[in-house]
Amino acid sequence: MPALQPQPPAPGRVWAHVGQPFTPGPHDVLIVGAGRMGTALALALHVHAPHRRTLLVEEGGLPNEDGATLLAPGVWTLAGLPDALHGAAHWTRAQLLTLGGDQLQSRPYLTLHAGAGPGRLPTPDALAGHPESLTLLNPASVPWATPQDALTYRPGLLAQQAAQQAIGQGTDLLLNTRVTPHPGGQVTLERLTVTNTHQIVTHETFTVQARTVILATGAQAPAQAEHHLGVHTRHGRAYRQTPHLNAPSRPGSPVLHVQGLTLRPQHDAYTLIPAVHHRDPHGYEPVGGHLTGVPTGLRRETLEDLVGLMDAAPVLATDALHLGRSLSDVPGAWLALPHGDLHAPPGHERLDEHTFLLLGGPLADSLGLYAADQLARQIAAGSEA
Template identity: 70%
Template structure:
């Protein structure tokens, strides 16, 4: 059952004074920090499982906030790399994606390529017979076996925007362009720039508000926030992943290809390369580029080694179609949360203290993120109901 409350308020630009509510001590029941797809999805599901709660969604930038790799490459729903035990949650997520995105969720072939026979594989040439451009990407003798999986692609940024807008229509407030710092005891400091209507003077606006429940949904930055501001050490981590561009031609019907950890995602008539994550990066790590024949590429050494190791199986990687760039800024990259500190971990949520929960997406957010957000919303509804 959804809420009958009026639509929520939106403070979108610096000219709107922030007026959180009539109760200065606790104007909201829940504060969600981060309006990416995880935070926005949580805001929406709270309107369904606990419509009576007053919720504020806080975002440091604008909407949609799905930066780096997630906005540059299409999200892909697939169970190809999940154990059977998680397929039910993945199917639930797929139905939810259909409800929220409609025609923006597109079916697309997804092939895992192998150099040895594996269960349910077929000859690569047979599966790619209808996609000659995709077949030209690889050496069928080096990767002679392939397996087809169900998959659907969508834009994570679109999902974040649709979920946030739906939550607002059901009563959630949204505060943009605001940096939020959590503190112990259910307290959050909000810092934003505002402009007075009369004199157009830019001022630094600071608010401190309290809430019984706070959710850190700030992606890869959330574990560090928990440690630095709440004094809570978590087992979670983050990694910096770059996504090089491959200028080989693709079509709207071209399949996603996955070979030895590297994913080739069709996008804008070419491909975005999603390399594997090998390990966590320590806090404070500054991404560094590598060198290829003495030329600075701006690419991480691990990623460069992966691409070099695949050049025989995927010949276009050895041509000028692979855009490595000449500086770090030339290659898109983004921090990625690693729930549990593991490179292939699934989305999770965790209670940090009496007032704070942590919500993380990570590598499998495309397939399981909505399920995890809904699970936390159900837990919060039950928690509030027991009070």
């Protein structure tokens, strides 16, 4: 008798809208949030804990158009990372290449400096062969450059691919559903629908129990922990905009990092990734700024940074910079700050016996997949019990 061949896992179920009847099934793990961190965790669980039944729940679509995952420019680099994190970053890079395939692009990454130092090249030499990049800068202001490697990618597409692979391995996905966590691993699921007047309302409500619940909702997760579980965390958040710079770039153009501002080549132009200087205070609502007395859509902090960089990057003083007439004209999203630290790596922590918090933050491009994998290993080891 021929040996029995192992059968591939049955794919998971997907509930995309309220027209599909939903019956809560037994799930060991419930992941709240289908952004880059939540989908990476769902996929990692099928590597490290293939027998755990997982439900991935997202309040919007896949990926959610309102979250930081879709708006993150996606730049993997070792620049600015301490040596102790390089191993985790290289592991993440390998996973990005496996997940992303052809949509990842390898590029140089140049950090520009005002003075000489070890490993630095004259800026014109570092940009030889990239005249489109040299025209953006004032080499007299930033005459030196440190070259490193980078990968550019779209985190939203990576999240979608990770979710699709996880579903193929058996993860269930519930979209358009708001989750309220409760102590003890119990959660309330509110399936959402839209009325004829475009109001979002609750269509039906379910209460489910899971052995492990992971809050992976980005900047909203610490507030969810405090409001619904009564657990105060030290995590913060900030609102970051990514303005558009309509200056020509090419597929091989380098990523430029100038005094805290990153210019990421994207769609034949550039996306600007400003520095995050501090967490925003509780209750803060983003507001725009003024340039020569004219209201703009850029928030004041971002505008002040760009004005201060106009000598090093004169292109910022031209009409190539998209200022926007309102905040809605300039892409922006709330960003989680793990431990309230601008330079803290992504990580996870236990909130109670059944609930974990999983946060990406400013370094999620280079380290997020590694943090999700570490939590999956912990769940697989049963240390969440």
